[in-house]
Amino acid sequence: MAGKLRIALDAMGGDRGPEEMVAGAVLAVRHEDVAVTLLGDETRVRAAVEASQLPAELAHRLEVVPTTQVVGMSEPPFEAIRRKKDSSIMRAFALHKEGRVDAVVSAGNSGAIMAAGLKYLGRLESISRPGIASAFPTMKDPVVMMDVGANVDCRPRHLFEFGVMAAAFSRVLFNIERPRIGLLSIGEEGGKGNTLVRKSHLLFQQSSLNYIGNVEGQETFQGDVDVIVCDGFVGNVCLKLSEGLAEVVTAMLGEEIKKRLPAKIGYLLARDAFAAFRRRVDYAEYGGAPLLGLQGTGVVCHGRSSAMAIKNAIRVAAEMVRNRVNDHIIALLAADDFLAKKAEAAEGENGPGAVE
Amino acid sequence: MAGKLRIALDAMGGDRGPEEMVAGAVLAVRHEDVAVTLLGDETRVRAAVEASQLPAELAHRLEVVPTTQVVGMSEPPFEAIRRKKDSSIMRAFALHKEGRVDAVVSAGNSGAIMAAGLKYLGRLESISRPGIASAFPTMKDPVVMMDVGANVDCRPRHLFEFGVMAAAFSRVLFNIERPRIGLLSIGEEGGKGNTLVRKSHLLFQQSSLNYIGNVEGQETFQGDVDVIVCDGFVGNVCLKLSEGLAEVVTAMLGEEIKKRLPAKIGYLLARDAFAAFRRRVDYAEYGGAPLLGLQGTGVVCHGRSSAMAIKNAIRVAAEMVRNRVNDHIIALLAADDFLAKKAEAAEGENGPGAVE
Numbered sequence: 001m002a003g004k005l006r007i008a009l010d011a012m013g014g015d016r017g018p019e020e021m022v023a024g025a026v027l028a029v030r031h032e033d034v035a036v037t038l039l040g041d042e043t044r045v046r047a048a049v050e051a052s053q054l055p056a057e058l059a060h061r062l063e064v065v066p067t068t069q070v071v072g073m074s075e076p077p078f079e080a081i082r083r084k085k086d087s088s089i090m091r092a093f094a095l096h097k098e099g100r101v102d103a104v105v106s107a108g109n110s111g112a113i114m115a116a117g118l119k120y121l122g123r124l125e126s127i128s129r130p131g132i133a134s135a136f137p138t139m140k141d142p143v144v145m146m147d148v149g150a151n152v153d154c155r156p157r158h159l160f161e162f163g164v165m166a167a168a169f170s171r172v173l174f175n176i177e178r179p180r181i182g183l184l185s186i187g188e189e190g191g192k193g194n195t196l197v198r199k200s201h202l203l204f205q206q207s208s209l210n211y212i213g214n215v216e217g218q219e220t221f222q223g224d225v226d227v228i229v230c231d232g233f234v235g236n237v238c239l240k241l242s243e244g245l246a247e248v249v250t251a252m253l254g255e256e257i258k259k260r261l262p263a264k265i266g267y268l269l270a271r272d273a274f275a276a277f278r279r280r281v282d283y284a285e286y287g288g289a290p291l292l293g294l295q296g297t298g299v300v301c302h303g304r305s306s307a308m309a310i311k312n313a314i315r316v317a318a319e320m321v322r323n324r325v326n327d328h329i330i331a332l333l334a335a336d337d338f339l340a341k342k343a344e345a346a347e348g349e350n351g352p353g354a355v356e
Numbered sequence: 357m358a359g360k361l362r363i364a365l366d367a368m369g370g371d372r373g374p375e376e377m378v379a380g381a382v383l384a385v386r387h388e389d390v391a392v393t394l395l396g397d398e399t400r401v402r403a404a405v406e407a408s409q410l411p412a413e414l415a416h417r418l419e420v421v422p423t424t425q426v427v428g429m430s431e432p433p434f435e436a437i438r439r440k441k442d443s444s445i446m447r448a449f450a451l452h453k454e455g456r457v458d459a460v461v462s463a464g465n466s467g468a469i470m471a472a473g474l475k476y477l478g479r480l481e482s483i484s485r486p487g488i489a490s491a492f493p494t495m496k497d498p499v500v501m502m503d504v505g506a507n508v509d510c511r512p513r514h515l516f517e518f519g520v521m522a523a524a525f526s527r528v529l530f531n532i533e534r535p536r537i538g539l540l541s542i543g544e545e546g547g548k549g550n551t552l553v554r555k556s557h558l559l560f561q562q563s564s565l566n567y568i569g570n571v572e573g574q575e576t577f578q579g580d581v582d583v584i585v586c587d588g589f590v591g592n593v594c595l596k597l598s599e600g601l602a603e604v605v606t607a608m609l610g611e612e613i614k615k616r617l618p619a620k621i622g623y624l625l626a627r628d629a630f631a632a633f634r635r636r637v638d639y640a641e642y643g644g645a646p647l648l649g650l651q652g653t654g655v656v657c658h659g660r661s662s663a664m665a666i667k668n669a670i671r672v673a674a675e676m677v678r679n680r681v682n683d684h685i686i687a688l689l690a691a692d693d694f695l696a697k698k699a700e701a702a703e704g705e706n707g708p709g710a711v712e
Contacts, residue, residue: 185593194587195508218596240573242601244578245577249602249605251495253633256630257629259629259632273615
């Protein structure tokens with residue numbers, strides 16, 4: 001595709017409605033070197049675009065593709081993609097397959113997004129399980145965790161691939177030459193953990209990756225590891241738990257502070273300090289969660305994404321395309337593929353580590 | 357056993373040394389209606405007891421049993437209990453088996469504590485996997501999570517038993533007639549989660565327990581559920597992640613507040629409010645993590661436990677004995693045992709859900 005990168009944005013995704021999504025696209029064309037294709041309800045999307053009063057030279061970077069169906073947030077993914085061919089999610093990936101866009105961004109039903117991506121784009125060669133990664137803040141640099149929800153029952157080979165994909169993403173997005181990879185476990189020694197983790201540990205250990213061993217939950221936010229590998233069940237639990245806990249800690253601490261200060265000062269201070277803190281840890285700053293392992297590029301955003309979060313996700317999608325994250329994944333996997341093959345052969349059909 | 361309940365305390369457990377453990381025992385005899393048997397290095401333990409200057413009528417409630425070996429915190433549990441018969445942990449459970457104490461409290465190696473408990477006390481009838489529960493603070497009342505580390509690869513029947521045991525504990529400790537039980541998962545609908553959770557959901561659903569369905573990680577700290585069930589790998593990851601995250605959030609928020617206030621006020625305020633917050637969420641207040649499913653009573657404490665945490669753990673152990681938590685477990689299981697048996701029959705040897 002000549003010229004600017006073009007990102008498809010699912011205007012019907014997210015809890016805040018198409019107007020917020022369009023606002024995100026508007027921010028993106030203002031601040032990033034991209035064009036955006038908006039998919040969704042034509043009337044609402046066009047009205048929101050016009051309301052934005054973009055200057056003509058920017059407005060022509062926004063394209064609207066009307067769609068008539070919407071996938072609900074709790075709809076079963078495979079049923080949704082079978083029944084809703086004209087949904088914004090499905091059409092976005094269809095455009096991607098046709099080469100009319102370079103990537104897809106959506107704040108919709110993540111299961112349906114993954115299913116649509118698999119259907120239209122397929123898996124990257126030698127990846128058996130595409131997944132979803134998520135970057136989040138630590139005391140130092142952000143860490144990338146994978147998988148955070150796409151694959152709930154995994155084998156060692158899958159965890160190994162998650163490590164490879166997340167490392168390629170970390171390298172491209174955060175410019176880390178050889179990201180430090182840790183396996184989320186419940187003890188630092190390789191012999192600890194559940195069966196899946198113990199077997200995956202052996203795979204990583206023999207690989208050429210920069211594997212630093214098991215990491216425990218409390219290390220997640222220290223910033224001494226760049227990539228944390230886990231199955232999608234554990235990863236998703238961790239993600240949700242962290243969101244919930246951060247809210248509770250903030251609320252409790254806020255109460256204690258307000259108790260100790262004159263009401264007005266307490267209020268202002270809390271408002272201010274807490275807003276700064278929230279910016280610092282805001283998932284929105286990190287630009288969504290990349291789908292990794294597809295023959296193409298996709299980014300899933302939190303349902304409650306703001307325009308700013310959408311803009312950042314569009315930037316991340318563009319960087320993934322520009323910096324060829326998929327080529328990095330293939331190259332890293334090629335170096336270690338013999339390991340994965342060996343593991344698969346050793347596991348057999350119903351061997352240990354199989355849960356499905 | 358006539359008279360006061362007697363709790364065995366492993367004086368060699370914990371990172372702070374026997375003096376801190378003895379201080380915990382001293383607090384316990386001062387504030388609780390118990391007697392304590394201290395096991396450990398005779399010279400150090402006796403010196404610490406004397407230094408406490410307990411009045412004679414309390415001092416006679418402390419007994420010292422000399423032991424010569426110590427199990428290290430990272431020693432492999434089964435090796436440790438085989439080789440160190442005269443360790444404080446092993447001797448404590450031996451005394452329990454002989455009926456000379458009513459419960460064991462230790463801040464030592466939790467794997468070794470569980471292994472020693474299994475060896476000397478054995479499992480409670482109809483419990484296939486004893487485990488470790490943990491109570492922690494939420495926005496409302498404390499919640500009990502089980503398992504938090506003893507069983508890393510589980511079957512549905514094990515999760516069902518964890519629910520029963522944690523419910524009995526919740527009832528006895530927090531006086532909740534029918535504790536609300538949730539299954540930790542990654543979606544609220546019963547069809548979501550990994551294979552283990554989906555199968556366990558069916559068991560709970562058919563039981564007579566007060567099962568409220570799947571709960572997601574962010575609900576953990578809301579306080580709308582009394583018992584959260586998960587396998588020991590997930591539970592331990594959650595526990596460690598929460599500890600780590602609470603520290604990071606507190607540190608980041610502290611920085612933002614200090615930036616916004618004159619140095620001295622900021623320092624005092626932060627010190628004060630944060631200390632109050634820490635008391636509110638302090639694991640020490642919750643008195644350790646009960647071993648559930650043994651023919652006896654044991655409580656594991658955090659390695660960094662203070663004297664206050666040890667005192668609380670002794671109180672919890674005494675309450676478990678007084679209120680017959682094990683009888684409640686047996687009664688609850690008897691009501692639902694047909695379910696567990698059915699599940700086991702359906703699973704077979706290598707069926708779904710088997711990971712080991």
